[in-house]
Amino acid sequence: MSINFMTLPRHILEQEKKYPGATGELSALLHDLALAAKVISLEVNKAGLVDILGFTGDNNVHGEQVKKLDIYAHDMLIRAMDHGGHLCVMASEEEENIIHIPQKHKIGKYVLLFDPLDGSSNIDANVSIGTIFSIYRRISPDGTPGTLEDCLQKGVEQVAAGYIVYGSSTILVYTTGEGVFGFTLDPAFGEFLLSHDNIRIPEKARIYSINEGNYKYWRTGLKKYIKYIQAADDRDEKPYSARYIGSMVADIHRNLLYGGIFIYPADKRNPNGKLRLMYECNPMAFIVEAAGGKAIDGKNRILEIQPKELHQRVPIYIGSAEAVDMVKKFLIEDEIEEAVHSKN
Ligand code: AHG
Ligand code: MN
Ligand code: MN
Numbered sequence: 001m002s003i004n005f006m007t008l009p010r011h012i013l014e015q016e017k018k019y020p021g022a023t024g025e026l027s028a029l030l031h032d033l034a035l036a037a038k039v040i041s042l043e044v045n046k047a048g049l050v051d052i053l054g055f056t057g058d059n060n061v062h063g064e065q066v067k068k069l070d071i072y073a074h075d076m077l078i079r080a081m082d083h084g085g086h087l088c089v090m091a092s093e094e095e096e097n098i099i100h101i102p103q104k105h106k107i108g109k110y111v112l113l114f115d116p117l118d119g120s121s122n123i124d125a126n127v128s129i130g131t132i133f134s135i136y137r138r139i140s141p142d143g144t145p146g147t148l149e150d151c152l153q154k155g156v157e158q159v160a161a162g163y164i165v166y167g168s169s170t171i172l173v174y175t176t177g178e179g180v181f182g183f184t185l186d187p188a189f190g191e192f193l194l195s196h197d198n199i200r201i202p203e204k205a206r207i208y209s210i211n212e213g214n215y216k217y218w219r220t221g222l223k224k225y226i227k228y229i230q231a232a233d234d235r236d237e238k239p240y241s242a243r244y245i246g247s248m249v250a251d252i253h254r255n256l257l258y259g260g261i262f263i264y265p266a267d268k269r270n271p272n273g274k275l276r277l278m279y280e281c282n283p284m285a286f287i288v289e290a291a292g293g294k295a296i297d298g299k300n301r302i303l304e305i306q307p308k309e310l311h312q313r314v315p316i317y318i319g320s321a322e323a324v325d326m327v328k329k330f331l332i333e334d335e336i337e338e339a340v341h342s343k344n
Helices: 008-016 025-046 068-081 120-125 212-217 220-230 248-258 277-290 321-343
Strands: 055-059 065-067 087-092 110-118 129-137 158-166 170-175 180-186 191-196 207-209 260-264 294-296 316-319
Touching: 008 025, 008 180, 008 191, 025 068, 025 110, 025 129, 025 158, 025 170, 025 180, 025 191, 068 087, 068 110, 068 120, 087 277, 110 120, 110 248, 110 277, 120 129, 129 248, 129 277, 158 248, 158 277, 170 191, 170 248, 170 277, 207 248, 212 220, 220 321, 248 260, 248 277, 248 316, 260 321, 277 294, 277 316, 294 321, 316 321
Parallel strands: 087 110, 207 260
Antiparallel strands: 055 065, 110 129, 129 158, 158 170, 170 180, 180 191, 260 316, 294 316
């Protein structure tokens, strides 16, 4: 049996050597994040054992009920990241405003945005959940406190993004834009070991992931697309399999490995969909694109959207390139048809 000793810290350092002039700050930042991930992973694994389940009774900034583990992960990330000297500002899905670096700590040149716990409605059922992070270089002057503008950059400006899935094992996936790498946490070593080298998403999808319970609220183009992939048999192709965990990070992780499309659309009730551009869609789009896939809001690339607010929501169609191109065709055809109808 051979043991792969490419640890996450070693991998980050080797990646960094590819960028001449790199100061090592981004590496240190990723290292700190991995440490926070380990601590959160431990707590997630204990969730069934300790009295941490159940609602806190508070609502987050989106008016959704928050579970204790969300707050734990949010607090842990801030505590792990605010004193490294690498960040000038942070923002979290669980906090309305930007999070400043305490004055006593050095102010760095990077910006960190995160969804501390994604898929939190799954906690009580022992179903996969995750953490998503997104890193930018600051645009405000060095040495000053970071600003809202630092946080509201387009996704294409990300210098790194990643996620951790707390599933049958804990996996951390990250990219700095070139190559996507996955590391599995070895509970014995307490170390992330390279398990998925240079992940490429299959070009063709085999899986679709969408909350089909919302079918009646969808636009015609989306309804037709879903019927199309279900009827693939008529074209001598296998129909897609439906897989929907309800944790975006876990749904996309699976699709990244097996080939698939994940959709959280705009619909009649939610004109901007549900998922957050800064904490969920941009980082996942950066990763999926780096793995050869695509991510759009129905028409345009997610990564090119100019963010207007921290907690902005956006529809998302993300995954295998061919599938994203196909759904886009259905959506645009529907729009053209509607425009023609409304003229007549
Ligand atoms: P969060 O737990 O961070 O609020 O995110 C939950 C999100 C996302 O993970 C998932 O894909 C989606 O909510 C599921 O929404 P539906 O229950 O509407 O399908
Ligand atoms: Mn989320
Ligand atoms: Mn969350």
